[in-house]
Amino acid sequence: MSSSENKEADGSSAEESGQFRNRGFKILGLSKQDLIRIFFGGNASVAIVVLVLICVFLAREAFMFFPDHHHDLKAYRQSGQEYVDFASDEIKAHTNLYSSLNIAYFAEVNRTAKTEDTILRAYRALMANLENVTAKTWGRFERDLDRLEDVEDDLSDAKEDLEELDPEAEDFAAKQQELNQEIESLSSEQSQLTTRVEELREKLKKEVDLVIDSEEVWNMGVGAEEPPAESKAKLREAVLLSASPEIDDEPEYITGLKAVSKEKKAKAAEELSDFKDTVKAMQASIRPLKSFQSELRSIASKNKSEIVSFSTAAGRKEAWEKGAQNAATEEERQRMAAEAEKVVIKEPDYAALNQPFYESLGKHAELIAPIEVEMAQLYAQIPSKKEVQTKSAKENLDRAAVFYERFENTVSKNREEIKEWRHDKPITVPESVTAFLFGRNWISNSSWHDFYGILPIFTGSFLISIIALTVAVPFAVSAAIYVNQLAPHREQNFIKPAIEFIEAIPSVVLGFFGILVFGETLRAVSQVEWLQWVPGFPMAERLTILNAGLLLAFMAIPTIFTLTEDALNNVPQAFTENSLAMGASKLQTVFRVVVPTAVSGVLAAILLGFGRIIGETMVVLLVAGNKIKIPDFTEGLGVIAQPAHTMTGIIAQELGEVDQGSLHWRALFMVGMVLFCISLLVNFAAQKVLKKLSKI
Amino acid sequence: MHDQVTDDPLLKTENPFAKKATAVGRRDKVVSIVLRAGTYFILLCAAYIFIDIISKGAPTVFQSSPPFINTDFFTESPQTLMTWETEDGEYFKMDFSDYSQWRRDNPDRPIVEEHSHAYSGGGIFGPLVGTALLTLICIVVALFVGLTTSIYLNEYSSKGRFMDGVRLAIMNLAGVPSIVFGLFGLMFFCLFVPVFTETPLERSFFVIPLGGGNHLSFEGWGTCMMAGGFTLAVMVLPVIIAACEESLKAIPMGFREASLALGATKWQSISKSVLPYAFPGMLTASVLGITRVAGETAPIMFTAALAHKDKLPWQDVNSLGGFFSQSVQAMPYHIYTVAARIPQSEYTKPMQYGSVFVFMVLVMSLAALSVFLRIHYRKRVKW
Missing domain, CATH: 1.20.5 (Single alpha-helices involved in coiled-coils or other helix-helix interfaces)
Incomplete structure (x- = not known):
């Protein structure tokens, strides 16, 4: 529009008008320079746009989770599943208690035959490994042996035939020749087979030797305690004996050990018979409740399917009707119309569905009261911690105490809640939100009811991050202090790029390393005798919270290191010089002047490191063990030896397999939203810390 | 004394x-x-x-005979590895294609024991190509946006709310977990971005008819390398912006002032006396970006990557659009697959360690290159 008036503008006009105004063509009143500026500005705002889009798209899916979840919870209540789960909770609490006592009992009994069991375990491990290694050779050996037997049989048959051949028969010569040929070919095969069998026998022997001599197998079976050298030699003999192809029976040494172990255990069991009876009585006491619960469970399941079928009925009918409209043939159309007709939209009579539960109220109370009394009696009878000797038994008695308390609590809490329970009590909005934020179960694809509670995966993520931070911070900060303050220039130039280099290791490579190498190493380390004071050692699993935590610590070190180093770098030189001039030593200067001045930067570095750790996906997906359960805190710090699942890991693992728009899909987006919020919070906190604490 | x-x-x-x-x-x-x-x-x-x-x-x-490098490993795509034993005790180990050939050639040799090991045979050509393509798309997009943003931030902007907003957004973007970018990429690039199509999908958010049977349908690109590349680009943006800005900041103010004083326009002085000197820095930025992006798994898990694909991207494709809208194999995802999603045995080990070795050497040499470039240019250029 305004471009024409400026078209003729050139160098001469500026001098004439004496004005320094922009010339050149204009669009919408904007000159070329303005347009370029707007173009750059527009691209700069991409960052803002993307951030907003992330918020919008995550939030859209995530917040649609709550209505769906609300609906789902309503079905859970209306079908009576919630009611049945009261009893299920009691049973679960009881099972926990019972099984920890059971473990304690067996730990005590097995203690007496510890030496024998260790050797037997090693024997079994060795044999299993032996089977693996020799399977191929063994198979071939047996096949060849069978074949050899057949050939030998055939050979002797042929020889017999040759002898019995009637010399007077007319075809004697031909037959004799035929048989001779057969014998010849058979004997050549026989000799071939014999040599092969011998070869294979040699090979087997070598393989057996290989297995017996490899340290790994010994460690695997024997565990923390090494058996005496004498029994080790005997064990070796036994393994050799059972590995030899001709002998099928178990070696005497092993049979003997088994007998001794059995005898010792029987004796111990007799001494501990009171304990045993108590545990058995406990197991028996819960049975009536169990059968009661399983009866109700099937009713609730039926109710649930009825309710679900009602909630989807309208959609199904619509789909059939739509299909009928678009049907290609008349026949098809009629079939679909008939199907649509068949779908009945009728709201179930919830009161009638839940009638059996209301009726069972009295029975539940009747059942649980004697169980409670009996359990109290039985629990009083179990031996105290002083009476047991093994570490495992002591730990499990401790756990049993916790579980007993939990059982009591569950029962008394349920007693009140069951009275209050109504199938038609509305579910409030806060209730459905807390069911997500504080839900203790994340169960998907279950035949009973899907729970989406973030607590198990959140605890997993959090525990792993805490371990990673406690390990990473000392190393990263001390490395930063060393490099920035103490190291000579040459060393600085080597260490800094090297640590930056570590940051570039792809996380999937670290995860791979964790799953194939580090997990095994860590487990082997955890078996070492003098490290037994570490909580959770010895570890039974390869993929644990500790494993993931240590690898993530390694990942976070470069981040924390770089940021801490920057912060230390920003401390004015004058501070250091003044301190040194006052006669402080180098280290006094570092720890009393430089680090306190930079503390805000260090804290921010730690926070950002935390952000990086909690958002890391591949390492935890590969290494954390992926068990969706709140880690068992009754083991104290030993919790680090358990597997766990994480928020990032669960998205990566499950999102690929769920239907778009389903409740599960939305739950995963909700988890993503939580992660997003955490990352924003961490960033925000880091900035606040930098501003607030900055002393310079 | x-x-x-x-x-x-x-x-x-x-x-x-x-x-x-x-x-x-x-x-x-x-x-x-x-x-x-x-x-x-x-x-x-x-x-x-x-x-x-x-x-x-x-x-x-590597191998002990010339050419010393296992070329098959680099030129074949992942396959199933077959191991079997014939009745006469001979033992074979071949990729699936060779195995079928062998079966055709020896129809009457009975097989006694046969095992298949998924993803353990062949090579890593497919994943390598996929990763290269994803990285290429990503770096083109990210460098374009990142460079222009950093030019704006460093050359044009004055202090103000918009600037603070941009800086805050970049900083927060840098802290977002990669899996969240994956979720975003899935929702935005795979399921939302508008495309021209004749037959809009039912799940499309909304459809704008354009006449002539064409529609502008907000249905997304689907799972494809475009979606993956763009997702990665969004993720790596803060890194690229920071690196580009650093390179622009390193150029002395005098260059711009001298140019402006000579009567050059703003854009002339930027394009003639700033950008050419910032080029090495941008090179470093892009190498750094590639390093970051090549190793990422989580963002491409749902947006681009496939565990198994028979064809290479350029086979069976008739248009450029078709080329970019197919999913690809990618190295990190391949490593994830062989490390965690297949049964482990001694036969899977060579493939596992081989892939990780190649991948790590690639990424680490890029990282080394970026560190080297930075140190090199910082030393060389003295204004």
């Missing part, structure tokens, strides 16, 4: 100005040794990881 032992300080063996061994000095020494040990422990751990992977991966990648 007596005279010789004087108090002459020059004759004393001890230096009077030497530091005295005090308790503070000793403590200093111990603490600094501890700090130093901590530092080197980190490097030792890194070295352990490298050595372990290199020592176990090298046998797959």
Whole structure:
């Protein structure tokens, strides 16, 4: 529009008008320079746009989770599943208690035959490994042996035939020749087979030797305690004996050990018979409740399917009707119309569905009261911690105490809640939100009811991050202090790029390393005798919270290191010089002047490191063990030896397999939203810390 | 004799100005040794990881006869590995395609024991190509947006709310977990972005008819390398912006001022006397970006990557659009698959370690390149 008036503008006009105004063509009143500026500005705002889009798209899916979840919870209540789960909770609490006592009992009994069991375990491990290694050779050996037997049989048959051949028969010569040929070919095969069998026998022997001599197998079976050298030699003999192809029976040494172990255990069991009876009585006491619960469970399941079928009925009918409209043939159309007709939209009579539960109220109370009394009696009878000797038994008695308390609590809490329970009590909005934020179960694809509670995966993520931070911070900060303050220039130039280099290791490579190498190493380390004071050692699993935590610590070190180093770098030189001039030593200067001045930067570095750790996906997906359960805190710090699942890991693992728009899909987006919020919070906190604490 | 032992300080063996061994000095020494040990422990751990992977991966990648490199490993795509044994005791180990050929050639040799090991045979050509394509798309997009953003931030912007907003957004973007970018990419690029199509999908958010049977349908690109590349680009944006900005900041103000004083317009001075000198820095930025992006798995898990694909991207494609809208295999996802999603056996090990070795060497050499470039240009360029 305004471009024409400026078209003729050139160098001469500026001098004439004496004005320094922009010339050149204009669009919408904007000159070329303005347009370029707007173009750059527009691209700069991409960052803002993307951030907003992330918020919008995550939030859209995530917040649609709550209505769906609300609906789902309503079905859970209306079908009576919630009611049945009261009893299920009691049973679960009881099972926990019972099984920890059971473990304690067996730990005590097995203690007496510890030496024998260790050797037997090693024997079994060795044999299993032996089977693996020799399977191929063994198979071939047996096949060849069978074949050899057949050939030998055939050979002797042929020889017999040759002898019995009637010399007077007319075809004697031909037959004799035929048989001779057969014998010849058979004997050549026989000799071939014999040599092969011998070869294979040699090979087997070598393989057996290989297995017996490899340290790994010994460690695997024997565990923390090494058996005496004498029994080790005997064990070796036994393994050799059972590995030899001709002998099928178990070696005497092993049979003997088994007998001794059995005898010792029987004796111990007799001494501990009171304990045993108590545990058995406990197991028996819960049975009536169990059968009661399983009866109700099937009713609730039926109710649930009825309710679900009602909630989807309208959609199904619509789909059939739509299909009928678009049907290609008349026949098809009629079939679909008939199907649509068949779908009945009728709201179930919830009161009638839940009638059996209301009726069972009295029975539940009747059942649980004697169980409670009996359990109290039985629990009083179990031996105290002083009476047991093994570490495992002591730990499990401790756990049993916790579980007993939990059982009591569950029962008394349920007693009140069951009275209050109504199938038609509305579910409030806060209730459905807390069911997500504080839900203790994340169960998907279950035949009973899907729970989406973030607590198990959140605890997993959090525990792993805490371990990673406690390990990473000392190393990263001390490395930063060393490099920035103490190291000579040459060393600085080597260490800094090297640590930056570590940051570039792809996380999937670290995860791979964790799953194939580090997990095994860590487990082997955890078996070492003098490290037994570490909580959770010895570890039974390869993929644990500790494993993931240590690898993530390694990942976070470069981040924390770089940021801490920057912060230390920003401390004015004058501070250091003044301190040194006052006669402080180098280290006094570092720890009393430089680090306190930079503390805000260090804290921010730690926070950002935390952000990086909690958002890391591949390492935890590969290494954390992926068990969706709140880690068992009754083991104290030993919790680090358990597997766990994480928020990032669960998205990566499950999102690929769920239907778009389903409740599960939305739950995963909700988890993503939580992660997003955490990352924003961490960033925000880091900035606040930098501003607030900055002393310079 | 007596005279010789004087108090002459020059004759004393001890230096009077030497530091005295005090308790503070000793403590200093111990603490600094501890700090130093901590530092080197980190490097030792890194070295352990490298050595372990290199020592176990090298046998797959290299061979003892010319050409010394296992070319099959680099030119074939992942396949199923078959192992079997014939009745006469001969033992075979072949990729699936060779196996079928062998079966055709020897129809009457009975097989006694046969095992298949998924993803353990063949090579890593497919994943390598996929990763290269994803990285290429990503870096083109990210460099374009990142460079323009950094030019705006560094050359045009004045302090203000918009600027603060942009800086805050970039900083927060840098902290968002990669899996969240994956979710975003899935929702936005795979399921929302508008496309021109004749037959809009039912799940499309909304459809704008354009006449002539064409529609602008907001249905997304689907799972494809475009979606993956863009997702990665969004993720790596903060890194690229920071690196580009650093390179622009390093150019002295005098260059711009001199250019402007000579009468050049703003854009002329930027394009003629700033950008050419910032080029090395941008190169470093893009290498850094590639390093970051090539190793990422989580963002491409749902947006682009496939565990198995028979064809290479350029086979069976008739248009450019078709080329970019197919999913690809990618190295990190391939490693995830062979590490965690297939049953482990001794036959899977060569493929596992071989892939990890190649991938790590690739990424680490890029990282080394970016570190080298930075140090090199910082040293060389002195204004």
